[in-house]
Amino acid sequence: MSGRLPPLTALRAFEAAARHLSFQAAAEELNVTPAALSFQIKSLEEHLGAPLFRRLNRRVELTEAGNVLSPQASEGFQLLTAGWRAAKRVLDSGILTITAGPAFTAKWLAPRLFDFVGNHPEIELRFAATLRMLNFTTDNVDIAIRFGPSDQPDEPGLHRALTIEEWVTPMMHPDLVSKYPTVESLLGATIIFDDSMKFLKNSVSWADWFGAHDLQARELHGTHFSQADHAIDAAQSGAGVVLGRISLGETALRQGNLVAPFDTALVPRANFRVLCPEGAETRPGTRAFLDWLALEAGRMEGQLEGRRMVMPGA
Numbered sequence: 001m002s003g004r005l006p007p008l009t010a011l012r013a014f015e016a017a018a019r020h021l022s023f024q025a026a027a028e029e030l031n032v033t034p035a036a037l038s039f040q041i042k043s044l045e046e047h048l049g050a051p052l053f054r055r056l057n058r059r060v061e062l063t064e065a066g067n068v069l070s071p072q073a074s075e076g077f078q079l080l081t082a083g084w085r086a087a088k089r090v091l092d093s094g095i096l097t098i099t100a101g102p103a104f105t106a107k108w109l110a111p112r113l114f115d116f117v118g119n120h121p122e123i124e125l126r127f128a129a130t131l132r133m134l135n136f137t138t139d140n141v142d143i144a145i146r147f148g149p150s151d152q153p154d155e156p157g158l159h160r161a162l163t164i165e166e167w168v169t170p171m172m173h174p175d176l177v178s179k180y181p182t183v184e185s186l187l188g189a190t191i192i193f194d195d196s197m198k199f200l201k202n203s204v205s206w207a208d209w210f211g212a213h214d215l216q217a218r219e220l221h222g223t224h225f226s227q228a229d230h231a232i233d234a235a236q237s238g239a240g241v242v243l244g245r246i247s248l249g250e251t252a253l254r255q256g257n258l259v260a261p262f263d264t265a266l267v268p269r270a271n272f273r274v275l276c277p278e279g280a281e282t283r284p285g286t287r288a289f290l291d292w293l294a295l296e297a298g299r300m301e302g303q304l305e306g307r308r309m310v311m312p313g314a
Contacts, residue, residue, distance in 0.1 A: 013040035018070040100145035103229035105129040162274035171244035190240035191222030
């Protein structure tokens with residue numbers, strides 16, 4: 001048996017056939033005839049000196065050697081594909097792919113983008129709005145904005161370019177301010193619950209906010225939302241008062257569609273980490289977007305002016 005690697009086309013034919021356990025399906029995937037695919041696999045078996053498939057009636061199955069080679073071949077082609085895409089992404093500097101949660105994308109990024117797009121027409125932005133942790137290489141991502149615990153370590157090989165702090169405070173439609181003018185009056189308010197915060201290790205709640213004013217909240221009732229941006233939308237429509245996240249409510253606050261009339265804000269020990277592969281922060285497109293993010297995050301900090309920040313349990 002030769003130690004020299006066989007032709008890549010033969011390995012590709014084997015990988016597809018092993019994955020499908022069908023020569024016909026593999027041939028269709030590779031856009032070749034079944035006879036051509038069978039020839040490639042036969043040449044691979046001759047190169048190895050052992051069969052890779054048992055050819056049964058209307059089906060095939062892997063031999064012991066085939067079972068050993070199959071996962072390695074699949075992983076090898078995945079790595080090769082990822083490396084090729086990464087190399088292409090370096091060259092395609094005019095395309096920038098950013099992944100962030102759907103709520104942050106809709107409520108924070110999208111309303112601000114006109115400024116960046118106007119100043120950088122040479123950069124084509126592509127957003128992957130998902131809660132799934134995308135892979136920088138295999139998913140072709142340039143920048144990730146991830147929300148999580150403040151003490152969460154960064155993954156090896158990634159550069160943290162920016163941290164965007166989160167905090168929460170009661171938010172309501174302007175028409176409700178006269179109805180709930182004091183902290184005590186909120187005890188009787190129609191409450192909108194953002195249940196997404198419950199998944200944090202150090203979550204904050206209405207009980208924490210009232211506790212910061214030495215008040216004990218009785219059992220509060222209202223409408224519960226599993227998505228934070230839906231809770232903000234409900235408050236903006238006048239449905240009640242939400243303990244809203246500044247990252248999702250800041251645009252509405254700035255536009256006057258929501259108000260945050262009380263000075264106490266809670267810090268939930270969670271933040272947004274802006275990450276990119278180490279070294280990628282120097283690429284022109286990535287650098288421009290990171291600088292813009294830092295500028296916009298700094299503007300959001302203006303909402304902190306005059307507020308009393310409380311970290312429950314500290």
